[in-house]
Amino acid sequence: MKLLQDRISRDGKVLPGNIIKVDGFLNHRVDISLLKELAEEFYTVFAEDKPTLIMTVEASGIALATVTAERFGLPMLFAKKAKSDNIEGGLYKSEIFSYTYKKAVNLIVSAEWLNADDRVLVVDDFLANGEALRGVIDIVHQSGAELVGVGVAVEKGFQPGGQKLRDAGYKLHSLAIIEKADENGISFREE
C-alpha cells in the first residue's frame, strides 16, 4: 500500500538491531486518519471472508483493530498479556515469547467472548517473528472459531513470521512489507 510505504519512508527511523521505529504515527502516537485508510484496505481485502469478529493483541494492535472493527461494523476483542483480577475463570491461554519484553508471556482471552461459530479476522500493527500472532491464532483454534484472515500493517519481510503464516496456508495481507532496513534507509517488497 503506497500510502503506508510513503509514510514509513518519510517518518520511520531505523534503530540499531533492525528495529523499525514508526511510533510517531502507528504504535505510540497514533495517526487515526492514517489508520482509517489502512482499515479501508483491510475491508477491501477481507470483506469477502465475512468475519464476525476482529481480534488483536494488547497493546499496540488495539488502535488499528478498533478502527478496522468500526469499518466492518463488528466488535473487537483483544488478547491480554498475563492474568489480571478482572477476568474470571474460563480462559483460553497461549504462551508466547515476547521479543519486546525478552520473556515468555501468556496471552489470555475470556472463553465467554470467543465462540465456536465466530469467523475471526486478526489484525496487528507489526509482524516480525510472529510470536504474538501465533498465540492469537492458537487461541482462535482452541475456541473452535474459524480464522478467516490476518491483516498486518507493517511486516518485516526479513524476519520469519510472515513466511511461517503463508506456509501454514493462512490468508495474510500485509499493507507494507519491509525488505531491508539499515543506515541507508528502508526498502519495500513490491508484490
Next chain:
Amino acid sequence: MKLLQDRISRDGKVLPGNIIKVDGFLNHRVDISLLKELAEEFYTVFAEDKPTLIMTVEASGIALATVTAERFGLPMLFAKKAKSDNIEGGLYKSEIFSYTYKKAVNLIVSAEWLNADDRVLVVDDFLANGEALRGVIDIVHQSGAELVGVGVAVEKGFQPGGQKLRDAGYKLHSLAIIEKADENGISFREE
C-alpha cells in the same frame, strides 16, 4: 449518561472484591458502536476546551481513546507500561501502583510526541483509585503541556480516584458513576 448506565446494568457483573466486570463491551470484547456514542458525549463536553491531543494509558483505554480521537479529528497518544526496546531516549516517566498487577509500574511517553504547546484531553475506560490517571497527568505536567480535561467511561464513585481529581480542580467528566455495587446489583450516582 443513561445509555452507558443501562448497558452496565444489563451486561455488567459484580465480582467479589467490588470488581465490576464490563469486559463484554468495554475493556476486553469491545462494542465499537457503544464507544462511538461515548466519544460523541466527550465531544459535547470537551470540544469547548479545544484539545490538540487525546491521551490514554495502555491497554484498555486505547480503544475508547482511539474512537474519541477520531471524533475530534486528533491524534491519540498512549502511555506505555514499562520499558520496551522500541522507544529511544528522551522519555517522560511516572511511577504508579497498578492494582491490576499488584506492583509498581512505570508509565512512559516518548518526549518527542508530547509538546509544551499541546492541549491534552486524557481519556480512560475506568477510574477507581486513579493511579493510572495520576501517572498520565504527571507526564502531561512534565512536558509543559496543558491538561484541558479528563474523560472517563466508568467511575467507581466509592473509590477515591474521582474525588482526588475533582479536588485538584481538573475538569473531570465521568459518563457513569457507580455509587454502589454488590450482590444486589449496581446503582449509579445521579448528577
